[in-house]
Amino acid sequence: MAAHTPASIPDGTSATTDRRRHAVGTEPLLSIRDLTVRFTRAGEEPFTAVDHVSFDVHPGQTVGLVGESGCGKSVTSLAIMGLLPRRGNEVTGEVMFDGTDLLRLGASEMRDRRGRDVAMIFQDPLSSLNPVVPIGLQVTEVIERHRRMKRSEARPIAEELLRKVGIPDPARRLKEYPHQLSGGMRQRALIAMALACEPRLLIADEPTTALDVTIQAQILRLLRELVEESGTALIMITHDLGVVAGLCDRVNVLYGGRIVERADRHELFAAPRHPYTNGLLASIPRLDAPRGRRLDPVPGSVADNLPWDSACAFAPRCSQPIEICRERTPELVDEPSAGPRPRALRCHNPVAPEDQVTAAGRPPSAPSTATTATTTTRTTGTATPAGGGASVAAPRDVVRDERADRPDPSSHIDRHGRPDQPEETR
């Protein structure tokens, strides 16, 4: 194992390799340090959903939070937004946004920041939109409130925003209610609302999970264009590595409330170091896999209150645990990186290069994760596809990355995890 130094935070950026010019050489816009969220449940031990999570987001950067259901992605984003329930939880650490710790703001100050500085798009647009208020009025009201404008001034801006997010005939659509729009149109309307105040940070929590694949592709493309155009920073929360491949600059892989691996996207896809990341990559369905080949899921499922205090919480599901994994908690430490920013890894026994699942698929020498796991989970003992479900198909151009400096291994992987073909060979 490589000699480790403590994981360096904040991430450095480099003018030569960062694809987003507005992210270069800037201070982080958002700097999260040791964010911890504990829920107290009646008659039960406190439950730590997010455990000392630290990461940075620079202006114009898209940072992914990836992991299976229950690993703490949404709780992290709700903590940033100040949207966790008032009671029954304890939030500690720092969420520094442009020099202000959002965790220390009062409710009204935070309300003021929400929308203006930080906005969020949720998975299910119906639950975020008011069903009895026309779409246009909802967007208009956000503009009125946050930009302190009269309704007559805000309405044309709302119409323009709906046009910008690809809603056809926005003058007519302004008058429609959420139930009159399709799922994709509702998500576009929600994105328009989120953008209405020109936030500096946008958090998208699984924004395409509820949509069919064609619409998913359109929404992801729209998000990509909007952040590129405006320089808005984006936190993308997803269990889908195809989404990560298409959108993110930097990726944090979460397991049991802790970050287990962090790397620039192309480094993560080229050489996953944590067995969990490797397992997530192996569990992506591939259309080019030989007929009859089984998926390679990460065995078991995430348990509540994982034993991070005394061991590696992933050890019971790991394909290559060694003795120390059950005896000592691995720290998140820096790893050598070929790129401009350090990688970080929390693992006693990282995946060897010959066992890494990359864009080209599982290496022939590597046995299946499911069959090599020596221990099953403490919860169900069942094998479930990582990410809580199968990755779905989408047009390749969603994940092909025109912005990337070549070579970029992750730009050659499509949403099925299969190697993407160069343009001219399609």
Ligand SMILES: Nc1ncnc2c1ncn2[C@@H]1O[C@H](COP(=O)(O)OP(=O)(O)OP(=O)(O)O)[C@@H](O)[C@H]1O
């Ligand atoms: N209000 C709450 N009270 C108690 N526990 C909670 C609460 N909200 C979330 N949790 C628990 O915190 C853990 C992390 O939940 P979170 O929603 O962040 O997971 P996630 O990674 O976003 O998963 P998914 O992809 O399914 O949304 C889960 O075990 C969840 O049950």
